Amino acid sequence: MIKRCFALRCTLFPLLMSFATLFLLAGCGANKPFVLMEDGYKIKPSSIAIVAGDNSEPAIKLAEVLTKEIKEKTAFRIMDQDDIRKRIPKYPMKIETTEPKDSSRPVWFVDSEKKKLDSIQGKLKVDYIFVIWAENLSVQSVQYYNGGGDTNYYMTVIGNLIEYPKGKTVSFTHIDEKETPHLYKLTIFKSNNYFVESMINDAVQRITEDIVTLITAQKG
Amino acid sequence: MYVKTVITIGFAIFLSSCSFSTFNLVDEGYKPKGKRIAVISGLNDDSNLFVAKMMTGALDKVSVFKSLSQEKIAKAIKDYPINIKGPYSAAYLDVDVDYSKTDVNMIKELQRKLGVDYMYVLWIPLATTSNGNVKQLHVVTQLFEFPGGKEVANGRFDVASVGGVLWRSMPTAEDDMKAAKETTEYVAKETAEKMGMLKR
Numbered sequence: 111m112i113k114r115c116f117a118l119r120c121t122l123f124p125l126l127m128s129f130a131t132l133f134l135l136a137g138c139g140a141n142k143p144f145v146l147m148e149d150g151y152k153i154k155p156s157s158i159a160i161v162a163g164d165n166s167e168p169a170i171k172l173a174e175v176l177t178k179e180i181k182e183k184t185a186f187r188i189m190d191q192d193d194i195r196k197r198i199p200k201y202p203m204k205i206e207t208t209e210p211k212d213s214s215r216p217v218w219f220v221d222s223e224k225k226k227l228d229s230i231q232g233k234l235k236v237d238y239i240f241v242i243w244a245e246n247l248s249v250q251s252v253q254y255y256n257g258g259g260d261t262n263y264y265m266t267v268i269g270n271l272i273e274y275p276k277g278k279t280v281s282f283t284h285i286d287e288k289e290t291p292h293l294y295k296l297t298i299f300k301s302n303n304y305f306v307e308s309m310i311n312d313a314v315q316r317i318t319e320d321i322v323t324l325i326t327a328q329k330g
Numbered sequence: 331m332y333v334k335t336v337i338t339i340g341f342a343i344f345l346s347s348c349s350f351s352t353f354n355l356v357d358e359g360y361k362p363k364g365k366r367i368a369v370i371s372g373l374n375d376d377s378n379l380f381v382a383k384m385m386t387g388a389l390d391k392v393s394v395f396k397s398l399s400q401e402k403i404a405k406a407i408k409d410y411p412i413n414i415k416g417p418y419s420a421a422y423l424d425v426d427v428d429y430s431k432t433d434v435n436m437i438k439e440l441q442r443k444l445g446v447d448y449m450y451v452l453w454i455p456l457a458t459t460s461n462g463n464v465k466q467l468h469v470v471t472q473l474f475e476f477p478g479g480k481e482v483a484n485g486r487f488d489v490a491s492v493g494g495v496l497w498r499s500m501p502t503a504e505d506d507m508k509a510a511k512e513t514t515e516y517v518a519k520e521t522a523e524k525m526g527m528l529k530r
Contacts, residue, residue: 164375165373165374165375165413167420167421167422167455167456168422171420171422195413199408199409199412200374200409200412200413201413202374202413203374204375247422247423249423263423301424301426302422302423302424303420303421303422303423303424303426306420306422306423307420307422
């Protein structure tokens with residue numbers, strides 16, 4: 111299960127750490143919603159299943175919302191999440207992730223987990239499996255000495271598209287999401303879950319836009 | 331060690347007394363109609379199954395319920411544990427509990443394979459860490475009576491394991507085990523007491 115970290119207190123050390131983290135995330139936040147492993151690869155608008163990479167709530171929600179978006183905005187024949195559950199009673203199941211060997215073309219899953227993905231595909235009989243994870247979900251609150259404070263929500267969305275029957279990983283996804291409650295947006299009294307859903311929706315929009323752009327460019 | 335124990339029990343007591351109940355009968359004055367019970371892991375992951383196993387042991391220890399072992403459940407239900415839609419609308423950083431969301435039909439289907447009087451289903455949709463040394467499993471439970479599959483009780487509790495207090499190290503597997511044992515025994519006792527099934 112994904113570990114979610116809360117850093118909530120305000121001694122000097124956590125304060126400095128929070129600022130350091132904020133600067134790090136602000137400067138290095140990844141925004142690669144859908145990148146092909148090989149330039150020139152042609153995506154076939156055929157059958158696809160979005161597979162949650164584990165059974166954490168954010169991963170499940172990502173898979174659900176992405177399924178809906180892809181269905182609405184592309185010509186893919188997409189398998190519903192309920193159909194996946196019917197065919198695979200244990201779904202969603204954990205597909206272990208690892209630090210990618212090639213960070214410029216990341217394959218997020220552990221080599222040995224490929225068998226699990228192949229087995230999922232064998233039951234779903236689709237041309238593509240898009241496996242997606244939500245990692246590093248956290249909320250960080252910083253309190254200032256003048257009495258003010260800031261809260262930020264973070265989440266990293268990662269994924270890979272695998273083409274079958276070759277079983278070849280043809281794309282990767284890497285998005286660092288961040289949400290901040292704002293007075294002017296009237297979101298300061300919203301629940302923690304509201305901001306997580308907002309990050310999920312944003313990530314899904316970005317992925318879908320990239321896929322649509324890519325398919326449109328390939329057609330043209 | 332003493333500090334950790336106090337913190338762990340403190341969490342359970344805090345959660346039961348202040349924010350939510352570990353076991354709450356839907357109808358006060360409910361009279362139990364059988365002894366056979368199965369503790370079901372509502373999600374297909376290790377921590378869910380682990381707490382289900384600990385709760386089974388705890389009920390055996392403190393109550394007169396006859397609980398089905400996790401091994402027997404796994405034999406009777408192919409692919410157990412499976413994901414059962416649970417009583418929450420969202421569980422990202424908080425669990426938004428909604429007991430009407432549960433897939434009761436699936437629970438009825440599983441019960442047919444087990445033939446027990448009660449299905450005690452537990453879900454851990456969220457695990458958090460805080461301050462670098464406290465790991466919490468956020469548990470939501472429902473108890474269903476059979477035949478019928480009526481919900482007779484529900485509850486919430488956290489299994490909080492505490493690591494190094496001075497150096498804020500993460501809890502070890504031993505800490506997790508100890509926290510789960512203490513918490514499930516506490517919750518099992520509450521459950522048995524309110525059901526009138528406490529071992530004398």
